[in-house]
Amino acid sequence: MTEHDLLSRDPSVVTVGAALFADALEAQAVPVTPVDWRPPLPGTDEALARVLADPRREDANVRAVVRVLASTPHLVDVRPASEALGLAPGQFRHAGPPVDWERASGPLRGALIGAVLYEGLADTPEAAQTYLESGRAELDPCHHHRAVGPMAGVVSPSMWMFELLDTTHGTRAWCSLNEGLGKVLRYGAYGPEVLERLGWMSDVLGPLLGAAVRAHGPVDIRTIIAQMLQMGDEGHNRNRAGTLMLLRDLAPAMIGCGAPSSDVAEAVRFIGGNEHFFLNLDMPACKLAMDAARDVPGSSLVVAMARNGTDFGIQVSGTGDRWFTGPAAVPEGLYLGAYGPGDANPDIGDSAITETAGIGGFAMAAAPAIVRFVGGQVDDALAATRRMYEITLAENPAYQVPVLGFRGTPTGIDVTRVVRTGILPQINTGIAGRVPGTGQVGAGLVTPPAVCFTAAIEALAEAAPPL
16 A cells, blocks of 8 residues: 555544543544553553463463363252361351451451351350450361352351362362341351351251252252353342252252151242352352362463452462452442441452352343342443453353353453453452441442452463563
8 A cells, every 4th residue: 555545545543542532533524443442550561561471371271261161060969067178166267368367357257256156166256256366266268178158258167068069170169058148147147046047057958958969969050050141140149040940959859858848848938038049059160160270380360259358369370379469349339228338348258259250240241130239220230241251261151141142251350351451350249247247238349459460460470481
């Protein structure tokens, strides 16, 4: 093309950044092509360039994502944590990255107090707090033990756990049973009604579910997740269809396992009236998928996002078990009753493993009704899913979004894409009261602190081979 050809063509402009310049040109009838470009996160240029130049990265990410998409989680048992996780008296697991009692958030402290009371290690909340302050309790993240816990995520030996098996990779993961909403242990409540419910779950619900699962045989959780996404659930804060499909599968076995009919009836009422019951199954399903992608040298795939109410942490395939943390933010959303932002604790829970695996906030377009629970408009739900495609490595063909033409959910958060675009993962979550014993105060939306990803890109750069 000659200079004359260029000069004789109609003017055309490609614009990036602020829309004001593009608007002015369009007002003059100049054709404009907007490009949605953002500068990388501040201070990351050198590390990002080194990671992008890592010759291992592309192949490593392909191998990691293939493992994620191949995961086939099945519910195979329900057992006490003392058996499933090998917990002994005085050992407790919690959500998020490591934290001690001194730095523990209000809801985590409340849940730990409740767990100490539940295990009979103290008779009063004050005595339970003294026990925890003494350092006699062993606290460690659920993620360190192939488990996940919603909200505070506290697990003690007597609590019963769902046990899932990845039939492709031969690995297992665990999660506690879901208590429902409101004043529950995972939101930091520990009153008599909380302890009574936990006792019933250990004495009746857990053994009944265990017997039903063993009688029924393995339950294909991936298939249920795939179906629930096409029925209006997104797998984090909306699990209504998933819960009812699970109940459909297990109810006949519950009836036929020889338990008293009154126990079966109460268990069916409890599960059917608790639309979040299935959350505690899709969480370990997602844990299995992401654990399959761990420890691939050179991979920039995020394999865990978790919060303990104080810190938000991520783990990355290519950097092993190292946590990259920053301050957890208070979600923006809707509040229950008279509660407001001043009552809210910063974000908490392992349930962001759902977003890590491509459902939850990443699948909001599949569940536009979720905005009635977490806030926003229907268009926000659609936009959230579309935006997440920009920071992920793949689309999951098993988990499809009808309103997007059955496009697979955006799956596999890539640290380099987050750093390059400045787009942070979208998470929808419950909101716990900041004062121990309060319980749930609302639900909303939140993103991780950018420092988690800037720290991760630095670590990936340090691990990259010399240029």
